[in-house]
Amino acid sequence: MSEPAVPYEPTERTVPTRSRERASYERELVHSILDEGYVCHLGFVRDGAPVVLPTLYGRIGERIYLHGSTGSRPLRMAGEQDPGLPVCVTVTHVDGLVLARSAFHHSLNYRSVVIHGTAHQVTDPEERSAALDALVDGVVPGRSADIRPANAKELAATAVLRLDLDEVSAKLRTGPSNDEPEDLALPHWAGVVPLTRGHGTPLPADDLDPAVTLPDYLKAL
Structure with a gap:
């Protein structure tokens, strides 16, 4: 029987100022939230101003990987700066709409991860290849083994960042609305509207050879 994973160590940046009871540093929980997401x-x-960009990511062990054009700002800056680019990466899942009797207590049920650290460009060819496979498989597990790998020209135009899962925390809200006792008798509906993620039926490309059948890993979705 394996030992439980050691939690991440809280830091000044990963301890929330509000609702601290919702924070978690459990490694398996952080990994599960990251692995369920598509976009971070x-x-x-x-130049002294904050920039926030949505992008795909993939996780391998205690690292996440992000990719982009070699000319993109963060990729270029991570290569220019030594020892890397200070970043903050976030991932959020919304699980429900929390409708309270008062406007103040409306909320969301959610799961989120915040990662602080220094991103570095990946230059090792073997690590780059594994990272790009993780990015593809993060969208559809098993996909990287069923496509043409990137060629030399495509690899030259693609940069990869890595960020260690070191200074990291999860935060969650679950359960019903938190109405004030004096509001419980008000004639307003209160409760939670659950949100779920689903996959539609795959639509083949117009120019797909009819002989190419739907792979099992897509059927599994």
Whole structure:
């Protein structure tokens, strides 16, 4: 029987100022939130002003990887700066709309992860290849083994960032609305509207050879 994973160590930047009871540093929970997502938001400072960009990501162990054009701002800055680019990366899932009897207590049920750290460009060919596979498989598991790999020209135009999962925390809200006791008798509906994610039926490309059948990993979605 394996030992439980050691939680991440809280830091000044990963301890929330509000609703601290919703924060978690459990490693498995952080990983599960990251692995369920498609898009993260990458924040950094450029010319003294904050910039936040949505982008795909993938996780391998205790690192996440992000990719982009070699000419994109964060990728270029991570290569120019030594020892890397200070960033903040966030991932959020919304699980429900929390409708209270008062405007003040309306909320969302959610799961989120915030990662602080220094992003570095990945230059090792083997690590770059594994990172790009993780990005593809993060969208559809098993996809990277069923496509043409990037060629030399495509790899030359693609940069990859890595960010260690070191200074990281999760935050969650679950449950019903938190109405004030004096509001419980008000004649307003209160409760939670659950939100779920689903996949539609795959639509083949117009120019797809009819002989190419739907792969099992897509059927599994």
